[in-house]
Amino acid sequence: MxxxxxxxxxxxxxxxxxxxxxxxxxxxxxxxxxxxxxxxxxxxxxxxxxxxxxxxxxxxxxxxxxxxxxxxxxxxxxxxxxxPTLWTFFMFIHFVIATLFIIIGIWAYSSASLGKNYHIQIGIMTMLIVLWFVLYFAGRSGKRKGRxxxxxxxxxxxxxxxx
The missing domain is CATH 3.30.310.80 (Kinase associated domain 1, KA1)
Structure with missing residues (x-):
């Protein structure tokens, strides 16, 4: 090997x-x-x-x-x-988080361009990044348990x- x-x-x-x-x-x-x-x-x-x-x-x-x-x-x-079911689920969750991140990023940019408050969007985007890291480390932990x-x-x- x-x-x-x-x-x-x-x-x-x-x-x-x-x-x-x-x-x-x-x-x-x-x-x-x-x-x-x-x-x-x-x-x-x-x-x-x-x-x-x-x-x-x-x-x-x-x-x-x-x-x-x-x-x-x-x-x-x-x-x-x-x-494969677990793998598909993890990929789906990653896709959903990435899509939400992009949508909320566009919303934040639009709000900033219009001179409106965009702190909520930045907070949500930060939470999505944290969630992304949690998913990554959960996958790594699972891989370690399966080794x-x-x-x-x-x-x-x-x-x-x-x-």
């Missing part, structure tokens, strides 16, 4: 060259019977999640894409990430590939 350049990466990625046929690797994941994990295949994609018993709000999942290099080898691309499970997912993937 390639080392990551910094700690800000929200969805760590890696690549592996595997000296096995693509279909062989995909079948290995399909046939895996591990109680702790749910493994789903969709074409060349493998999704590995924790079962409901081991799953918590910040549990990561591992998305693998396996591309054929030639008849005897393939390349595996992996992405660790949060549950041990990220290592479990990586170990599981490594065990399947080496079997």
């Amino acid at each position: 390639k080392p990551l350049p910094n700690e800000i990466v929200l969805r760590p990625r890696f690549q592996l060259h595997i000296p096995k046929n693509k279909e062989t690797v995909l079948r290995k994941f399909e046939k895996t019977k591990e109680n702790s994990f749910l493994v789903k295949r969709l074409d060349e994609h493998i999704f590995i999640k924790f079962n409901h018993k081991n799953h918590h709000f910040w549990s990561p999942q591992l998305h693998l894409e396996i591309d054929e290099v030639d008849d005897i080898s393939c390349k595996l691309y992996g992405v660790f990430g949060p549950n 041990p499970q990220m290592h479990e997912l990586h170990d599981f993937m490594t065990n399947v590939l080496s079997s």
